[in-house]
Amino acid sequence: MESSFVLVGMFASLIVLMLSGAGLAFVLGGIAFLATATLWGPSALIVTVLNTFETMTSEALMAIPLYVLMAAILQKSRIIDDLYTAMETWFGGVSGGLAIGTVVICTIMAAMTGVVGAAVAAMGILALPSMLSRGYHPPLALGAICAGGTLGILIPPSVVTIVYAITAQISIGQMFIAGIIPGLILAVGYCSYIWLRVTLNPKLAPKPREETTIPLSQKIASLRHLALPAFVILSVLGSIYAGIATPTEAAAVAVLGALLSAIFSGRLQLSSLNAAATDTLRVTAMILWITLGAKAFISVFVATGGADSVLSFVESLNASRYVVLLAMLLVLIFLGLFLDEIGIILLCVPVFVPIIKTLGFDPLWFGVLFMVTAQMAYITPPFGYTLFYLKGVLPNGIGIGQVYRGVIPFFLIQVVVLILFVAFPEIVTWLPEQAASRLK
Amino acid sequence: MLRAAQAITTFNRWTFETTKWLVYVIAALMLFEVISRYSFHNPTSWGPELATLLFGPFFLLGGPYLLHIGGHVAVDILSATARGRLRTILAVAAALLALIFGVILVRFSLPLAWQAFEYGETSYSAWNPVVWPAKMVLPLAGLLLILQSLAEVVFAIKVRTA
Numbered sequence: 001m002e003s004s005f006v007l008v009g010m011f012a013s014l015i016v017l018m019l020s021g022a023g024l025a026f027v028l029g030g031i032a033f034l035a036t037a038t039l040w041g042p043s044a045l046i047v048t049v050l051n052t053f054e055t056m057t058s059e060a061l062m063a064i065p066l067y068v069l070m071a072a073i074l075q076k077s078r079i080i081d082d083l084y085t086a087m088e089t090w091f092g093g094v095s096g097g098l099a100i101g102t103v104v105i106c107t108i109m110a111a112m113t114g115v116v117g118a119a120v121a122a123m124g125i126l127a128l129p130s131m132l133s134r135g136y137h138p139p140l141a142l143g144a145i146c147a148g149g150t151l152g153i154l155i156p157p158s159v160v161t162i163v164y165a166i167t168a169q170i171s172i173g174q175m176f177i178a179g180i181i182p183g184l185i186l187a188v189g190y191c192s193y194i195w196l197r198v199t200l201n202p203k204l205a206p207k208p209r210e211e212t213t214i215p216l217s218q219k220i221a222s223l224r225h226l227a228l229p230a231f232v233i234l235s236v237l238g239s240i241y242a243g244i245a246t247p248t249e250a251a252a253v254a255v256l257g258a259l260l261s262a263i264f265s266g267r268l269q270l271s272s273l274n275a276a277a278t279d280t281l282r283v284t285a286m287i288l289w290i291t292l293g294a295k296a297f298i299s300v301f302v303a304t305g306g307a308d309s310v311l312s313f314v315e316s317l318n319a320s321r322y323v324v325l326l327a328m329l330l331v332l333i334f335l336g337l338f339l340d341e342i343g344i345i346l347l348c349v350p351v352f353v354p355i356i357k358t359l360g361f362d363p364l365w366f367g368v369l370f371m372v373t374a375q376m377a378y379i380t381p382p383f384g385y386t387l388f389y390l391k392g393v394l395p396n397g398i399g400i401g402q403v404y405r406g407v408i409p410f411f412l413i414q415v416v417v418l419i420l421f422v423a424f425p426e427i428v429t430w431l432p433e434q435a436a437s438r439l440k
Numbered sequence: 441m442l443r444a445a446q447a448i449t450t451f452n453r454w455t456f457e458t459t460k461w462l463v464y465v466i467a468a469l470m471l472f473e474v475i476s477r478y479s480f481h482n483p484t485s486w487g488p489e490l491a492t493l494l495f496g497p498f499f500l501l502g503g504p505y506l507l508h509i510g511g512h513v514a515v516d517i518l519s520a521t522a523r524g525r526l527r528t529i530l531a532v533a534a535a536l537l538a539l540i541f542g543v544i545l546v547r548f549s550l551p552l553a554w555q556a557f558e559y560g561e562t563s564y565s566a567w568n569p570v571v572w573p574a575k576m577v578l579p580l581a582g583l584l585l586i587l588q589s590l591a592e593v594v595f596a597i598k599v600r601t602a
Contacts, residue, residue, distance in 0.1 A: 021519030022534035023512030026541035033544045045548045052549070053575060056496025059488065065463045065498065066470070245474060252470035281460040282511050285502030290513050293541070340513040
């Protein structure tokens, strides 16, 4: 059968079957197996199964459950509560302090966990009530939580980053390091916006009525809660940056760090270990099953020459490479409206990264741009994931509409930052280059 | 019918609840390897490999129960807003797609896993273990997925008629 006909059939059936609400893993896998059998006969499926066996024993992918486990242990043992208390002592007096503090906590959590839902859910429970009781403007408070929560995608260790690096066949360690500066720029951007907005209009975030100044000794004492998370972060990033451990090995060390943190805070219980294991298997099975399906689907796409025809099509356009880049980013943002990031990566990256390389761009840099668009997708209505996490914890009287309004300024900051990274790629590539030259 | 569907779900939940503890085993194995390599310069031949062999069964056996709790990545624009008959049809269609995937998985992975068992295939590494126990999990996970998707069909229809 004509292979281009099969390709069109594959994508058409993908779209139709996806709409049934079936797991994307099954849709992709099912179509891939059937297309393989149609094109090359049932014996070709042996290769597909062998690929699956390979995925099952991938050392790189094994980093995913370990990082998720670390995050889950930290979350279940309520280390975040301690962090939040410390933050309140430090930022309580600043204009818009609680909102800024929320972004700061989200940044720290992002560096510890790399799972978006964890930060948004925790801040929705901890930070939202305290901001609202202080009379903060609800959209500002909600926007800060949503935007801050998505930093986990970019700031290492991030599960989304691991999946991107593996799919694009670049170093996970390099990709992690590339996310640090862009992540911090976004965090600083969010904080400056909040501070500026509140300075211009103090009514948005009233300061506490009686000026209670917390003594410096108490402020410093509250920092001890930061010590263990900081130790976890530094041990993970340090060992990857120095090149002494693979990301998977660093993840195992991180699990130990999280367990030690939980023990020292006196909150390690069998029930939290149990709940952490449940979360870990849920997330891991979700990601790895769709990986199996998407790998099979993409291998058919590549083997039929679909990838080549996309490449030659892009080349034949003769368009400026920035126009092509813009088109790809728009596709990513669009898909992000209704598809999970992991699914988008597994579907788009094998197609997009060869184009990026042909155009002379750096896949590492494109990865960071991708993560920023992913963050946009997470906070954009109607299908932004953070909005759904937050919906569960909204107090009475606050509708999802106020969340939508709150995220708009933060979305615009993300757009500005994205343009900044496109215009000045050095911001993204400088730190990974430093790390690479150190290793030589 | 409903009784059978509930039994399947219970069995898959039990599988999930047992399998989830493997992540601690994987973490411990990797940690042991890191410590023995970097502190004692004495890497084990089996640590990382045993961890990767456990990794496949870990995530595969979690999949069938994930189908029941709706944990797989899916586009739910239509299914979340659909009501009545359309909702039932979509739920059944979604379960049947998972069923098809399970059937294909069993049909094509079982011969390969069986082959690995018959010939006593090993991994050709320094440790060189037999690989069939890990490979056998793929058809097993496919079978559990088939059973769970049948159970989901029953649940979808029962909700409709109830």
